[in-house]
Amino acid sequence: MPAINNAAIVARDTFSTLAKRQQNWAAQEPGVIVVFCIVFLVGCGLVGLWISKLISKRRAKKQAAMAAHA
Secondary structure: HHHHHHHHHHHHHHHHHHHHHHHOOOOOOHHHHHHHHHHHHHHHHHHHHOOOOOOOHHHHHHHHHHHHOO
């Protein structure tokens, strides 16, 4: 029976170690989360600006084509 007791102890120690690792990393490092959010917002703004420019170029091209046919 010592093997069963050792297995139970090892399982308990392993579970204890895993339970200790489940800490809230974001709460411990709020500055990193703020930087991630700022980078995400800047990236979204740049993508939005790029899409806006593409749409305006297409509209200008379409209007130029309509004016040429008229």
